[in-house]
Amino acid sequence: MHNLLYINGEWTGESLNKLSVHNPATGELISEVPKGGKKEAAAAVEAADDAFRTWSKTTAYERAALLKKLYGLMIENEAELAELMTREMGKPLSEAKGEVHYAANYIEWYAEEAKRVYGENIPTHDSNKRLQVWKKPVGVVAAITPWNFPAAMLTRKMGPALAAGCTVVIKPSSETPLTAIKLVQLAEEAGFPKGVINIVVGSSKEIGEVLLLDSRVRKVTFTGSTEVGKILMKQGSETIKKLSLELGGHAPIIVLDDADINKAVDGTIASKFRNSGQTCVCGNRIYVQSEIHNKFVDALTEKVKELKVGDGMEEGINIGPLINKAGVEKVSSHVADALEKGAQVVHGGEQPSEQGNYYIPTIIKNATNDMLMMNEETFGPVAPIQKFETIDEVIRLANDTPFGLAAYVFTESISKGTRIIEDIDFGIVGWNDGAPSAVQAPFGGLKESGLGREGGHQGIDEFLEMQYVSMGI
Numbered sequence: 001m002h003n004l005l006y007i008n009g010e011w012t013g014e015s016l017n018k019l020s021v022h023n024p025a026t027g028e029l030i031s032e033v034p035k036g037g038k039k040e041a042a043a044a045v046e047a048a049d050d051a052f053r054t055w056s057k058t059t060a061y062e063r064a065a066l067l068k069k070l071y072g073l074m075i076e077n078e079a080e081l082a083e084l085m086t087r088e089m090g091k092p093l094s095e096a097k098g099e100v101h102y103a104a105n106y107i108e109w110y111a112e113e114a115k116r117v118y119g120e121n122i123p124t125h126d127s128n129k130r131l132q133v134w135k136k137p138v139g140v141v142a143a144i145t146p147w148n149f150p151a152a153m154l155t156r157k158m159g160p161a162l163a164a165g166c167t168v169v170i171k172p173s174s175e176t177p178l179t180a181i182k183l184v185q186l187a188e189e190a191g192f193p194k195g196v197i198n199i200v201v202g203s204s205k206e207i208g209e210v211l212l213l214d215s216r217v218r219k220v221t222f223t224g225s226t227e228v229g230k231i232l233m234k235q236g237s238e239t240i241k242k243l244s245l246e247l248g249g250h251a252p253i254i255v256l257d258d259a260d261i262n263k264a265v266d267g268t269i270a271s272k273f274r275n276s277g278q279t280c281v282c283g284n285r286i287y288v289q290s291e292i293h294n295k296f297v298d299a300l301t302e303k304v305k306e307l308k309v310g311d312g313m314e315e316g317i318n319i320g321p322l323i324n325k326a327g328v329e330k331v332s333s334h335v336a337d338a339l340e341k342g343a344q345v346v347h348g349g350e351q352p353s354e355q356g357n358y359y360i361p362t363i364i365k366n367a368t369n370d371m372l373m374m375n376e377e378t379f380g381p382v383a384p385i386q387k388f389e390t391i392d393e394v395i396r397l398a399n400d401t402p403f404g405l406a407a408y409v410f411t412e413s414i415s416k417g418t419r420i421i422e423d424i425d426f427g428i429v430g431w432n433d434g435a436p437s438a439v440q441a442p443f444g445g446l447k448e449s450g451l452g453r454e455g456g457h458q459g460i461d462e463f464l465e466m467q468y469v470s471m472g473i
């Protein structure tokens with residue numbers, strides 16, 4: 001099967017100009033994909049709008065059956081999907097296999113949630129009336145996804161949208177379109193009717209304008225940078241789009257003096273270095289209380305030195321390449337800025353060689369709040385450590401950011417942990433846990449990290465409208 005666009009049940013786009021997909025580890029050309037634009041986006045919206053009339057009338061059980069078939073096909077194709085992800089995005093194969101299951105589990109979870117969309121009976125004030133709340137699918141959904149989790153960020157949207165009875169137009173990142181196209185191929189194989197699922201790859205500005213400005217698109221669900229999220233919010237206001245925004249983060253990791261050092265080190269590594277530090281929930285700044293500071297730095301350094309850097313297709317690799325040269329340049333500039341402002345490199349702090357988009361997993365100490373990496377997403381394998389004295393101080397430091405996605409607290413004290421978590425403004429908190437994400441839990445941020453939640457029973461509400469019905473009898 002070629003890598004094409006999928007619109008109204010047809011694989012199309014052969015005659016269009018192509019965009020190239022390269023392996024970030026080797027630079028090799030993996031595949032070419034048609035570069036779609038306004039025309040293809042408009043055709044996809046048309047197809048999704050037509051299909052909505054029938055798809056929205058299917059039963060929850062019919063939709064659940066198709067989602068379960070797609071789940072089964074994803075698991076059957078785990079190896080191919082994982083290799084595709086590693087080759088187009090760079091993450092180690094072991095992480096890519098994990099993402100296939102994470103992504104498939106969103107499909108399975110929402111196959112069941114489809115059957116639990118309940119309305120309400122409201123106690124009437126008038127014996128001649130009956131009051132009810134009916135739930136209905138919102139309509140045509142545009143799903144715009146990032147490159148760092150090419151499968152999971154798509155199924156976290158596609159799963160609930162389809163389960164609710166919506167139709168979808170997918171716009172994946174041009175860095176990693178192949179995984180998304182493969183998932184749509186599997187959806188076609190599962191038997192989803194034509195027009196229910198459509199995918200358009202290409203000019204994000206052109207495609208985005210169509211998806212955001214066409215009134216037939218009733219919902220836009222976006223995962224990506226806060227900068228782009230703000231653009232989409234402005235565009236969506238033209239037709240009052242329902243919006244879900246899963247945006248950037250800048251997670252603090254807080255380690256108190258009474259922390260279990262092993263939990264704190266293992267949790268920091270899980271949070272910081274997963275996907276080579278290219279996740280929205282990565283710890284971006286590490287605050288360590290003064291008494292435990294040196295012990296924590298030594299223990300973390302010892303573990304980080306064991307992380308192996310290389311091509312994610314090789315056995316035993318923990319840190320793959322960053323997505324592209326720009327990613328490496330951003331990490332290097334953040335490290336250089338920190339060193340200029342007085343930080344010290346404990347381990348790493350450079351590329352292993354000029355070849356490939358690799359960066360050595362890095363530990364930096366004596367970080368201070370004026371450094372770029374303490375304020376902007378580094379999106380790379382760099383762990384800056386700043387010492388603190390009091391709980392009030394670290395709550396102020398943690399909250400001093402426009403972001404509010406994830407945060408991590410390592411303490412064995414129930415009272416201290418509760419006090420900190422109550423006072424920090426983040427949508428997701430790992431308490432002695434560096435990997436909190438789970439399909440059954442609501443994922444999302446506060447402040448400039450986004451709007452709405454994905455995952456959990458809350459995630460399907462983003463694709464439903466409620467209708468209040470007052471019935472005279």
Ligand SMILES: NC(=O)c1ccc[n+]([C@@H]2O[C@H](COP(=O)([O-])OP(=O)(O)OC[C@H]3O[C@@H](n4cnc5c(N)ncnc54)[C@H](O)[C@@H]3O)[C@@H](O)[C@H]2O)c1
Pocket residue numbers: 144145146147148149153171172173174204205207208209223224225226228229231245246247248249279280281377405445449450
């Ligand atoms: N909160 C979350 O769940 C979450 C998850 C993953 C990544 N992210 C964030 O995403 C960012 C990294 O991903 P990225 O580099 O792909 O982000 P990005 O914002 O550059 O791109 C995300 C998607 O938006 C598209 N896009 C870009 N400009 C657009 C426009 N004007 N109109 C329509 N679409 C447009 C891109 O092509 C891509 O498909 C980081 O900030 C990371 O924190 C957040």
Ligand SMILES: O=C[C@H](O)CS(=O)(=O)O
Pocket residue numbers: 148149152278279280281437443
């Ligand atoms: O990068 C953002 C992803 O949502 C991370 S997670 O795999 O969902 O934790």
